[in-house]
Amino acid sequence: MVIVLVSFVALAKIFCSMYVNLIRAFDTLQKLGSFMEMLFGGRYVLLLMSLFSIYCGLIYNEFFSVPFHIFGGSAYKCRDATCSDAHSAGLIKFRDPYPFGVDPSWRGSRSELPFLNSLKMKMSILLGVTQMNLGIILSYFNAHFFRNSLDIRYQFVPQMIFLNSLFGYLSLLIIIKWCTGSQADLYHVMIYMFLSPTDDLGDNQLFWGQRPLQIVLLLLALVAVPWMLFPKPFILKKLHYERFQGRNYGMLISSEFHPDAEPDSAREHHEEFNFSEVFVHQMIHSIEFVLGAVSNTASYLRLWALSLAHSELSTVFYEKVLLLAWRYDNIVIRLIGLAVFAFATAFILLMMETLSAFLHALRLHWVEFQNKFYHGDGYKFKPFSFASITDDDD
Structure with a gap:
């Protein structure tokens, strides 16, 4: 097995060097089709x-679905001296947590899937909320740029x-x-934050003052909805009315000094403000x-599903193909x-799974992220290009 792993490392180095050379030789290879x-x-x-796939491998401390203790020994051990990590009834913690990433001893234990599913699901939510906040912050810079x-x-x-x-x-x-x-059930906390915000949290309380904080946050969320809905249309109507009245007033004054001047309704077409629209x-x-x-x-949460599918496929190919053949x-x-x-x-994990992950990530950027700040109101999207700048100068 060590020889196989060393061979894979050598192949990985060869592929990396080939990839770097392909990047350098792009100008000569771009006419291949x-x-x-x-x-x-x-x-x-x-x-x-x-x-980033290498970084994810370091986070999970895995190489070809094989766990490695890259950053030292595990923080867990078997409950008794006769058990093995892969078939134990459970692991017990006997020292500080693993210094970086997931502890490799979770791999193969009976609590592997519940632990990793919970971890990946929560990580997906954290990444999603962070990116959506970034999209809303970009909408602020858009409004600031247009002085809106x-x-x-x-x-x-x-x-x-x-x-x-x-x-x-x-x-x-x-x-x-x-x-x-804590062993608090976050599903219970979030659901009863809406259904029964004044009830005692009991074992689901994570910190002091959690219940009044939840009530305040719920009220803020309820206030934010009419805040988004009502003020802006009425303020736009008021500004339009004031602008229109001021222009009429100016035209009436000018018509007193210039009798030949036409009234505003005849001289200048006024676009009517459609409040309902x-x-x-x-x-x-x-x-x-x-x-x-x-x-x-x-x-x-599709990030969680992709990670789980990739991990399980890697495990199946390693255990049911390579190890099974190695027993003979x-x-x-x-x-x-x-x-x-x-x-x-090469073809399933590196090509098909890579394409699937790329398409899902593209969808998250286009829908969940860009709908917070990008509108595309009648302007054709033109990506930044030095070539187009040169053409404009010519």
Whole structure:
């Protein structure tokens, strides 16, 4: 087995060197066809995906679904001297937590799936809430750039309050539960925060003052909804009316000094303010954000599903293909098992799983992230390009 792992490390180094050389030779290889042009056009994206996959391997302390104690010994041990980590009834903690990432001893234990499922699900929520907050913050910079103070006061502020009063609070509970080791049921806490906010939390209380804080956060979330919906349309109507009255007043004064001057209604076409259209648009935007705050947060759980599927596929290929073939004392069967394992790893895990993860991540960026700040109101999207700047100068 050590020889196999060393061989995989050598192959990984060879592939890395080949990939770097391909990046350098892009100018000479970009005429190989449309597929190769697309592949080489995304070479830096693939490089970043490779680096982050290595980082995820370090987080889970795994290499080809094999756990490694990279950062020292485990913090857990068997309950008795005769058990093994893979078939034990449970592990007991006997020293400080593992210094980095997931403790490798969780792998193979009976509590592996409940532990990793809970960890990955909570990590997905934390990443999702962080990215959605970043999208709302970008909407502030958009409003600041266009000097639109109404969007700052009546969209950015209530959106930040609503999202963080509910799901920001959930993220805080997750972090507190991790730090304190509490056994509180966060599902129960969030559900009864709406159904029975004044009831005693009992064993689900994570910190002092949690119940009054939940009531305040719930009231803030309820206030944020009409804050997003009502003020902006009425303020726009008032500003439009004042602007229109001021222009009429100026034209009446000028017509007194210039009898030949035409009244404003005849000289200048005035665009009528459609209050119902503006109000319906704002109502749709508010409802979309409120419902999207729930659905978008749940959509980030696809990260949990992808990680779980990738981990289980890796385990199946390693245990049911490579190790199964290695049990036979036959060089032909071992070579066939190694070939099948290499093929499955390269084409299923590295190609199909990479494409699946890329598409899911692209969807999260396009829908859950960009709908917080990007509108595309009639302007064609033009990506930044030095070539287009040169063409404009010419």
